[in-house]
Every structure is written in C-alpha cells, then in structure tokens.
Amino acid sequence: DIQMTQSPSSLSASVGDRVTITCRASQSISNYLNWYQQKLGKAPKVLIYAASSLQSGVPSRFSGSGSGTDFTLTISSLQPEDFATYYCQQTYSTLWTFGQGTKVEIK
Amino acid sequence: QVQLVESGGGSVKPGGSLRLSCAASGFTFSDYFMSWIRQAPGKGLEWVSYISSRGSPIYYADSVKGRFTISRDNAKDSLYLRMNTLRAEDTAVYYCARVPAPYWHFDLWGRGTLVTVSS
Secondary structure (H helix, E strand, O other): OOOEEEEOOEEEEOOOOOEEEEEEEOOOOOOOEEEEEEOOOOOOEEEEEOOOEEOOOOOOOEEEEEEOOEEEEEEOOOOHHHOOEEEEEEOOOOOOEEOOOEEEEEO | OOEEEEEOOEEEOOOOOEEEEEEEEOOOHHHOEEEEEEEOOOOOEEEEEEEOOOOOOEEEOOOOOOOEEEEEEOOOOEEEEEEOOOOHHHOEEEEEEEEOOOOOOOOEEOOOEEEEEOO
C-alpha cells in the first residue's frame, strides 16, 4: 500500500498567517492527491483535488502544489473558520489512503 | 437537493453483523463511483471500500477485506456496506461519499452513521 505522511501533525497559527502543510507519498502518485478539511463533529470537505485544482466554492486562499511524492497545501492568510484538521489522500493506486492529519489550532 | 444520507448504524457485539445504507438524491447516482470511509473516535480518516458506477470493479482496504461487502442498487439510488465478523476496532463513524472521475476525490459526503462494536 502507498503510505501518506503529513507534517506537521499539528501547528499553532494566528489569523492572517500563511500556513503550509506537507504531504509525502511512499512512492510516486503523479498528481492523484486530494486535500480535505474537517471541522469537529462534521464530515470532511474537499478543498483541492488533482494536487492543485481548487474545488468549486472553496476560497482562493487555499492552494495546492506538487507532483510525484511531495505535495503542499497552503493557506495564504489564515481565517478564523480555517481552524480545523486537514488530511491528504492519494487515489493513484487501487487502494486509496489518507495521511494521518494535521490539526491547525489558534495561537 | 444534492445529498447522501447514511443509515443502519448501531451497537453490535464482536462477531456480529450490520448492514449500512446510503441513500443518494439530487444527482444521477449511476454516473458515479461511490465509496465508504470511516473514522474511529478521536482518530483520522480511513478509506474502507469503493465501487464503480456499474458495480465492478470493487476494492477494499486490507483491514476489512473478506469481512465487508460493498454493493449498490442504481435503480434505488442506494449504496450499501455489509459488515460481518465485526471487531472492536471497527467502531467508527462510517461515511459514504461520491467519487467523480477522473481524479477520484470525495466531493460529496453524508453526515455519517456510528457503528459501535462492544461486548
């Protein structure tokens, strides 16, 4: 199976900060990489698919980049509603896998 | 209204069985792959299984292969997950999700249904 490793596992940031979360795949996954946001007690919501495509309705402060094994989710200016847990996911292989998550907390 | 609604969760003893359902509405269900994802209490997301728009191919995570069976009824706009030989570690909220091609992301999620496996 392809393993997905996110870093950091958690971070503290202030409103207005630029935040970057990294996801590394154990083997090349081309650009079959998605990013999700999950708030407490809610279902996840897709932010980015195909590594860099912004899902309809998602604010443009979210962006994704990367290909192969290394990927990044960037929030250009953190807003109060962005405090949540973020997951990457690969759909390159027939067995899909998520990263362990990155919790973004208020500083 | 475009939505997915899961049902069928509950409490079951180890070794027991349960069948989850996911009712789709507001879109052409038969056009999409569908998937189940679970989340144990306080833990991260775990992909469980997916099924193609016509019912094959089907894939499972190693943790559930041989015990869980995914299926769908396109005439009823419904997705199912039959879970047998349940273990304590299967305790989780189970979500169904829609999977658009060609990049296979989960673009529509249900609210989830809780499965608790305990003696």
